[in-house]
Amino acid sequence: MRHIISILLENEAGALSRVAGLFSARGFNIESLTVVATNDSTLSRMTIVSIADDGIIEKIVKQLNKLIDVIKVTDLTATEHIERELLLVKVNVNQQTQVDINKQIDAFSCKLVDVSEDIYTIELAGKSKKINDFLANLDASKILDVSRTGVTGICMRNRNLTKGA
Amino acid sequence: MKLNGAQILVNSLKSEGVKHIFGYPGGAVLHIYDALNACDEIEHILVRHEQGAAHAADGYTRASGKCGVTLVTSGPGITNAVTGIATAYMDSIPMVIISGQVPSALIGNDAFQEVDAVGITRSCVKHNFLIKNINQIVNTIKKAFHIATTGRPGPVLIDIPKDITIATVEPKPYPNSVEMRSYQVPSRADSAKINAAADLIALAKCPIVYSGGGCIIGNAYQELRAFTRQLGFPITQTLMGLGAYPATDKQSLGMLGMHGTYEANMAMHDADCVIAAGVRFDDRVTANIDKFCPNAKIIHIDIDPSSISKNVAVDIAIVGDVKLVLSDLIVKMKTKFIQDISLWWSQIDQWRSVNSLAYQTKLGIIKPQTVIETLYEVTKGNAIVTSDVGQHQMWAAQYYHFDQPRRWINSGGLGTMGFGLPAAMGAKIAKPELNVACVTGEGSIQMMTQELSTMLQYATPVKIVNLNNGYLGMVRQWQEFFYEKRYSMSYMDALPNFVKLAESYGHIGIKVEKEQDLKPALIEAFKQKDRTVFLDILTDPTENVFPMIPSGAGHHEMLLAGRDEMASMNDDGLNLV
Numbered sequence: 001m002r003h004i005i006s007i008l009l010e011n012e013a014g015a016l017s018r019v020a021g022l023f024s025a026r027g028f029n030i031e032s033l034t035v036v037a038t039n040d041s042t043l044s045r046m047t048i049v050s051i052a053d054d055g056i057i058e059k060i061v062k063q064l065n066k067l068i069d070v071i072k073v074t075d076l077t078a079t080e081h082i083e084r085e086l087l088l089v090k091v092n093v094n095q096q097t098q099v100d101i102n103k104q105i106d107a108f109s110c111k112l113v114d115v116s117e118d119i120y121t122i123e124l125a126g127k128s129k130k131i132n133d134f135l136a137n138l139d140a141s142k143i144l145d146v147s148r149t150g151v152t153g154i155c156m157r158n159r160n161l162t163k164g165a
Numbered sequence: 166m167k168l169n170g171a172q173i174l175v176n177s178l179k180s181e182g183v184k185h186i187f188g189y190p191g192g193a194v195l196h197i198y199d200a201l202n203a204c205d206e207i208e209h210i211l212v213r214h215e216q217g218a219a220h221a222a223d224g225y226t227r228a229s230g231k232c233g234v235t236l237v238t239s240g241p242g243i244t245n246a247v248t249g250i251a252t253a254y255m256d257s258i259p260m261v262i263i264s265g266q267v268p269s270a271l272i273g274n275d276a277f278q279e280v281d282a283v284g285i286t287r288s289c290v291k292h293n294f295l296i297k298n299i300n301q302i303v304n305t306i307k308k309a310f311h312i313a314t315t316g317r318p319g320p321v322l323i324d325i326p327k328d329i330t331i332a333t334v335e336p337k338p339y340p341n342s343v344e345m346r347s348y349q350v351p352s353r354a355d356s357a358k359i360n361a362a363a364d365l366i367a368l369a370k371c372p373i374v375y376s377g378g379g380c381i382i383g384n385a386y387q388e389l390r391a392f393t394r395q396l397g398f399p400i401t402q403t404l405m406g407l408g409a410y411p412a413t414d415k416q417s418l419g420m421l422g423m424h425g426t427y428e429a430n431m432a433m434h435d436a437d438c439v440i441a442a443g444v445r446f447d448d449r450v451t452a453n454i455d456k457f458c459p460n461a462k463i464i465h466i467d468i469d470p471s472s473i474s475k476n477v478a479v480d481i482a483i484v485g486d487v488k489l490v491l492s493d494l495i496v497k498m499k500t501k502f503i504q505d506i507s508l509w510w511s512q513i514d515q516w517r518s519v520n521s522l523a524y525q526t527k528l529g530i531i532k533p534q535t536v537i538e539t540l541y542e543v544t545k546g547n548a549i550v551t552s553d554v555g556q557h558q559m560w561a562a563q564y565y566h567f568d569q570p571r572r573w574i575n576s577g578g579l580g581t582m583g584f585g586l587p588a589a590m591g592a593k594i595a596k597p598e599l600n601v602a603c604v605t606g607e608g609s610i611q612m613m614t615q616e617l618s619t620m621l622q623y624a625t626p627v628k629i630v631n632l633n634n635g636y637l638g639m640v641r642q643w644q645e646f647f648y649e650k651r652y653s654m655s656y657m658d659a660l661p662n663f664v665k666l667a668e669s670y671g672h673i674g675i676k677v678e679k680e681q682d683l684k685p686a687l688i689e690a691f692k693q694k695d696r697t698v699f700l701d702i703l704t705d706p707t708e709n710v711f712p713m714i715p716s717g718a719g720h721h722e723m724l725l726a727g728r729d730e731m732a733s734m735n736d737d738g739l740n741l742v
Contacts, residue, residue, distance in 0.1 A: 010347055014283060014295070025288050062471035068292040068312060071347040 002031070003057050004076040004083055004153045007046040008162055010069040011037050018067050019046060028052065028060050032085075032128075032150030038162070043071070047152045049128075072162070076153045083153040087124045087131045090144040094118060097142060108134045119144065170299045171196035171330040174263070175204050177306040180339035183207055183234050185225065185594055187218040191238025192278060193265025196330035201236075210594065210623055213615035215242050217587040219249020219262065220613070224588030226258050227574045228549055229595035230384065232314050235262045240278030243324075244285065248581060250320050251289035255578025256405060257382055259318035261309050262290075268328040269297070282324040291319030299332045307343045316350040317469035318382055351468055354485030354493065362440075362464045362481050363497040369438030371460075371509045372398045375421065378405030378577070379443020379467060379487050386410070386570045388491035389442060395495060396503060398440075399513055401429035403450055405577045406443065408567035413546075418513065419522075422450040423714050424559045427521035430712075430720040432513055433458055441465045443487040446476040447578070456719025466490045521712045521725055522563055531680050533557065533632045533704040537564035540602060540630055543687040548600040549574060549592045553585035553609030556638035559710045561604040583612030586629065590616060593625040600628070600691060607633040607660055607701075617670035620697050628690045629699045631663060634706040642709045667699030677702040 009015050016035055023030050031049040038045050050060060057075060064073045076083070093101055105112060105122060108130065114121035124134055128151055135146065168176070174197060178186070186209045190198045201209055212218040215237045222233030237246050243264040253260045267276040283293050292312050294305050302325075309321040366372065380389045386409040393400045393416055400410050401421040410417055419426035421433055430452075433439065439461045444450070446465075451457045457477055465472075465479040466487050473482040483490050524534050537560050540548075550565050551574040552558040558575055567573045574592055576584040589603035610631055620627060632638075640655040664674030673696050677686045683702065690698035711726035 014287075017284070018287060021287050059471070059475065062473075062475075066469070066471050068345070068348050 001053065001057075002049060002051050002077070004081070004151055005048045005050060005057075005060065005064070006074045006076050006153060007048065007064055007070055008038070008072040009044050009046060009067075010071070011042050011044040012069060015044065015069045016046070018069060019048075019064065022063055022067065023048075023050075023060075026059070026063060028056065032148075034150040034152050045152075047150070049151045074155065076155065079159055080156040081153050082156060083127055083151050084125055085128050085131055085151045086149040087134070088113070088121065088147045089124075089135065089138070090119055090121050091138060092118055092142040092144060093120050097139065101138070101142075104134065104137050110134070167333040168336045169196065169200070169331055169333045170302055170325070171200035173299070173302045173334070173336050174306065174325065174330065175200040175207070176336070177303050177339055178234065179204065179206050181306065181310050185210060186234045186236050187212055187221040187225070187591065188236030189215050189218055189238065189242060191240075191242050191265065193239035193267060193327045194236060194242075194263075194330075196327065197236065197263070197265065197325075209236075210590075210619065212587065212619050214613070215245035216249050216583065217613055217616045217619065219246045219260070220252065220581075220584050220587035221591035221594075221616075222260050223249060223253045223258050223584075224551060224574055224591030225595040226253075226260055226591075227588070228571055228592035230571065231595065232259045232261060232310060233591065235260065237262070238265045238278065239267055239282070240280045242278075243282045244280055247285060247289065248583075250286055250322065252576050252579045252581040252584060253320045254289045254291070256378060256576065257318050258320065259313040260320040261306075261313055262286075262320060262322045264322060264324050265330075266295070266324045266326040269326040270328070272326065282322065286322050289320075290322050291317075293322040293324065295324045296326070296329055299329050299334045300337070302329070303337055303339050304343060307340050308345065311343050311345075312348065316348075317467075317472075351470075351484050352486050352489060354466075354483045354490045356493070358481060358483045359490070359493045359497055362483060363494060363501055365438060365462055365464060365481060366396070366440065366494075366498065367501040367503050370504050370506060371432075371436050372396070372438040372440065372506065373418075373432050373436040374398050374400040374440045374442065375403075375433065375444055376400060376406045376409055376442045377403040377444030380406055380409040381443075381570045383443060383468065383487045385443065385488035385491055388488050388495065392491045392495050392498075395498060397506065399432055399510070401425070401433065403444055403447070403577075404562055404575065407562060407573045408570045411568035412566035413568055418517075420562055421720075422447075423452065424563065424710050424712065426563075427519045427712055427723055427725065428513055428516035430714065430723055431516045434720040435512070436461045439463045441479070442491065443467065445472045448476070451476060452714040453717055453719050456721070458720075519725065521723070524708075524711070524726055527705065529680070530705045531677070531683060531702060533560050533634070533708055534564050535680065536630065536632060536683060536702055536704060537561050537604065539684050539687055540604070541565045543684065543691055544600050544602065548572065548602050549589075549596060551575065551585045551589040551592060551601070551603045553603075553605040553612075554580045554582045554639075555606050555609060556642065556708075556710050557604050557606045557609075557632040559639075560632070565604075582609040585609060586613045586627075587616045589627040589629075590620050590623075590625045593627055594623070601626075602628045602630055604630045604632070606638060607631060607635065607663070608637045608657060610663075611661075614666065617667065617672060617697070617699075621671040624695065626693070626695050626697050628687075629667075629697070630687075631699065631701045632704045633660070633663070633701055634704045634708070635660070636706055638708075639710070645709070646715070663699055663701035667697070672697040672699055674699045674701065
């Protein structure tokens with residue numbers, strides 16, 4: 001099953017490699033990983049998507065908690081949460097394809113962030129599934145470049161990732 | 166008065182109560198060595214190889230419970246120490262390793278003797294630090310000792326660039342404690358868990374205590390003894406746990422696992438309640454996981470939540486300091502009635518009567534088991550025994566009956582050949598009043614013989630008991646059983662003359678070829694209180710370690726000496742090591 005694991009950790013050199021090293025050393029899978037400092041610059045938030053059964057996810061959470069730099073680990077998938085990912089994609093456009101691409105952009109509420117003579121740069125934020133669906137609807141032969149941020153997420157309502165349980 | 170980084174580092178170690186450092190100098194640590202030279206409170210032991218330094222600090226820790234310290238230079242200094250660090254890590258041994266680093270400005274430039282020490286050691290330390298500023302030194306050292314010695318202990322590395330040891334600053338006082346928001350140590354367990362465990366224990370008709378290295382590292386042996394005796398339960402101990410509960414006590418079933426006793430393994434298999442204290446359900450212990458304790462409810466006490474349900478799903482998980490958890494259980498069990506387990510004991514006595522450690526003696530040939538039994542007799546069971554890795558390690562564990570903790574020192578997790586001799590040196594420095602024996606083989610000892618030189622320089626008299634059968638015995642045994650006797654690379658021709666080798670290092674060497682000479686030689690060796698004695702004992706090259714659970718089998722499928730000489734293994738088993 002797909003899990004989104006949110007990790008609050010010390011914003012220190014090497015903290016990322018400790019987490020990444022743990023996943024590779026223990027053979028855990030990483031689908032995506034994002035990391036950036038929080039509003040408190042001494043802390044980083046890392047969000048990892050991993051596909052594994054519940055037993056493995058339990059091991060991942062325990063092993064992450066064991067890392068000295070890690071302050072809190074939350075399996076977002078076990079709570080009500082919001083996930084988002086950002087896509088930037090460049091596609092070739094010409095007179096024949098333009099209509100269809102514009103239709104997709106409208107259907108998925110994408111933003112057109114740059115337009116040149118024959119290239120569109122499109123931005124889309126949403127759940128990973130939405131991004132996958134959008135990409136699947138494009139003509140693969142017209143896609144020049146795809147860059148995705150990977151998933152980030154947050155708990156809904158009263159649950160917090162930073163303080164308390 | 167301003168001090169340089171090296172002086173601040175040495176002063177911090179002094180404040181931490183460090184009395185001994187095992188190390189080896191080099192370019193990046195010259196300033197630290199200069200500061201050490203001016204420090205009378207700390208004795209530095211100059212090893213002959215950095216791996217020896219790490220193992221010696223490790224042996225020092227295991228014998229005394231005090232955190233050992235290793236100091237090495239950058240590049241090859243730290244890479245040589247890595248095997249020793251990994252050895253300590255696998256057995257959860259607290260240790261602080263200080264490695265020099267090239268000057269900050271050169272880091273990343275492929276400078277002379279530069280290696281990414283923090284990167285290389287990341288997966289075999291509990292934590293590591295690269296000091297980037299002279300003002301971080303005191304706090305980093307305080308944190309390193311705190312992390313190394315608390316919770317589930319382990320080695321912590323501090324990498325310090327040379328320029329930081331040279332820079333000067335007005336020193337800050339060494340802190341008494343350190344706060345880390347990201348590191349909290351579990352102590353007392355949840356009382357609901359204690360109550361649930363007590364209820365389960367009270368219902369048990371076939372209980373067994375399964376204790377391990379955590380009871381030694383966590384200094385929980387008094388509680389373990391009181392708990393086990395209070396309930397009258399049988400107890401089996403892992404390789405790492407030997408000595409926490411006295412081996413000669415009637416409730417002790419001996420070691421369990423691959424080369425454990427028949428009674429211990431059968432009792433595990435048939436138990437209805439397993440109280441696992443400070444253990445990690447290692448593959449050497451569990452044998453085939455699918456066949457492990459099929460009828461038992463399992464209570465697991467461990468300070469490390471990641472150990473719980475890692476290999477075996479347990480029924481009651483108690484996260485906490487094993488010493489405190491056992492004390493709480495002792496109190497709780499006083500209010501409980503427990504089941505009559507006399508039938509269980511009669512069953513265990515039947516298994517015991519198999520006498521699974523019996524072995525055939527052969528006229529004119531020294532059996533390795535006899536050597537360990539004689540060592541036990543001559544030292545009255547009171548020596549610290551270190552071992553290397555292989556058959557001799559198993560025989561030492563089986564036939565030297567440890568009644569006290571911190572007397573049995575071996576590399577259980579990583580299985581590091583070469584560990585025994587430097588560990589014995591470290592143990593002797595920690596406990597000069599005790600006899601120290603290093604049980605080894607001609608394969609293992611050759612990985613660290615250079616430390617014989619250190620042992621002369623620092624007068625650390627150790628008795629080396631070399632079970633010399635000419636073979637890498639454990640490899641040979643597996644090749645005999647599972648590779649149709651194709652003895653690929655397990656025979657070592659051209660062995661050195663160990664007597665002359667010992668003599669050339671200034672020690673005493675004794676060769677023992679006949680059984681009647683064995684006991685007199687051991688007595689003579691221990692009479693030489695101030696000398697290291699190398700006993701090169703020629704033992705039966707065909708002897709195998711029994712009893713044995715072949716890979717892939719369960720606890721109840723043990724092979725016994727004499728009964729099942731030739732083992733077999735299924736395809737799954739062959740994949741295991």
